[in-house]
Amino acid sequence: xxxxxxxxxxxxxxxxxxxxxxxxxxxxxxxxxxxxxxxxxxxxxxxxxxxxxxxxxxxxxxxxxxxxxxxxxxxxxxxxxxxxxxxxxxxxxxxxxxxxxxxxxxxxxxxxxxxxxxxxxxxxxxxxxxxxxxxxxxxxxxxxxxxxxxxxxxxxxxxxxxxxxxxxxxxxxxxxxxxxxxxxxxxxxxxxxxxxxxxxxxxxxxxxxxxxxxxxxxxxxxxxxxxxxxxxxxxx
Numbered sequence: 001x002x003x004x005x006x007x008x009x010x011x012x013x014x015x016x017x018x019x020x021x022x023x024x025x026x027x028x029x030x031x032x033x034x035x036x037x038x039x040x041x042x043x044x045x046x047x048x049x050x051x052x053x054x055x056x057x058x059x060x061x062x063x064x065x066x067x068x069x070x071x072x073x074x075x076x077x078x079x080x081x082x083x084x085x086x087x088x089x090x091x092x093x094x095x096x097x098x099x100x101x102x103x104x105x106x107x108x109x110x111x112x113x114x115x116x117x118x119x120x121x122x123x124x125x126x127x128x129x130x131x132x133x134x135x136x137x138x139x140x141x142x143x144x145x146x147x148x149x150x151x152x153x154x155x156x157x158x159x160x161x162x163x164x165x166x167x168x169x170x171x172x173x174x175x176x177x178x179x180x181x182x183x184x185x186x187x188x189x190x191x192x193x194x195x196x197x198x199x200x201x202x203x204x205x206x207x208x209x210x211x212x213x214x215x216x217x218x219x220x221x222x223x224x225x226x227x228x229x230x231x232x233x234x235x236x
Contacts, residue, residue: 047144047145047201047205048201048205048206048235049083049086049091049235050082050083050086050235050236051080051081051082051235051236052080052081052082052083052233052234052235052236053078053079053080053233053234053236054077054078054079054080054081054095054097054231054232054233054234055076055077055078055079055231055232055233056075056076056077056078056079056099056212056229056230056231057074057075057076057077057229057230057231058074058075058212058227058228058229058230059072059073059074059075059227059228059229060072060073060074060075060101060103060129060225060226060227061073061225061226061227062103062218062223062224062225063223063224063225063226064222064223064224065114065115065116065119065121065222066119066121066123066218066221066222066223066225067223067225068106068111068114069105069106069111069114069116069121069122069123070103070104070105070106070123070127071103071104071105071106072103073101073102073103073104074101074102075099075100075101075102075227075229076099076100077097077098077099077100077229077231078097078098079095079096079097079098080095080096080097081093081094081095081096081097081137082094082095083235088141089140089141090138090139090140090141091138091139091141091147092136092137092138092139093136093137093139094134094135094136094137095134095135095137096132096133096134096135097132097133098130098131098132098133099130099131099133099227100128100129100130100131101128101129101131101227102127102128103126103127103128103129104125104126105123105124105125105126105127106125107125108122108124108125108172108175108176108177109176111123111176111177112176112177112178116177116182117177117178117180119222120183120221121182121183121184121221121222121223122177122180122182122184123159123182123184123185124161124162124163124168124172124182124185125162125172126162127159127162128159128160128162129157129158129159130157130158130159130160131155131156131157131191132155132156132157133153133154133155133156133191133193134153134154134155135151135152135153135154135193136151136152136153137149137150137151137197138150139197139199144201145200145201145202146198146199146200146201147197147198147199147200147201147210148196148197148198148199149196149197149198149199150194150195150196150197151193151194151195151196151197151212151214152193152194152195153193153194154190154191154192154193155190155191155193156188156189156190156191157188157189157190157191157218158187158188158189159184159185159189160185161185169181183220183221184221189218189219189220189221190218190219190220191216191217191218191219192216192217192219193214193215193216194214194215194216195212195213195214195215195226196212196213196214197210197211197212197213198210198211199233206234206235206236207232207233207234207235208232208233208235209230209231209232209233210230210231210233211228211229211230211231212227212228212229212231213226213227213228214226214227214228
């Protein structure tokens with residue numbers, strides 16, 4: 001009976017030792033850890049940052065007296081940039097590009113009656129604006145795919161004539177504005193820019209979408225305004 005008890009005890013001890021020293025169990029845990037690490041790496045690689053190209057489509061508007069002569073219009077922008085600081089919860093980028101705005105304007109006689117000559121911001125009517133801009137962008141990420149940020153920068157804007165200059169002088173300036181040529185169409189104007197941005201990184205690793213909302217001030221014609229646009233971005 002004593003021999004039987006000793007045999008059972010030895011068998012139980014051997015089984016426990018095998019549970020603690022089982023090499024297959026250790027290998028299994030290592031494989032599981034590697035699997036989790038690979039899944040984390042794949043998840044991180046879905047978010048691409050670096051050099052990118054971005055296309056914006058939206059609307060633009062102006063305030064103050066200038067906003068009385070031109071109605072809110074549409075905009076189309078093309079931009080290139082780079083995330084030169086890339087961290088898990090934060091990034092900093094620069095970007096530069098061209099934005100075109102299209103606006104309908106009120107009639108020259110209505111502008112004159114509203115005081116455009118006194119304000120110095122008469123405009124021919126329907127107009128296109130071309131803004132060459134450069135901005136810096138600081139973003140924070142509330143989750144893996146969602147980012148919020150601030151934008152600041154500047155640029156140069158041109159508002160060329162959409163009609164022959166001779167016809168513009170004779171039919172608009174001389175007829176309605178007492179020969180006061182509009183400075184809006186002369187040269188380029190400096191522009192200050194500041195705003196907000198939102199970005200969502202899609203599950204297509206190189207693509208993200210978002211919204212830019214900027215306030216701007218066009219010097220020379222004292223024209224504050226803004227634009228709001230949605231964008232699609234491709235990161236190389």
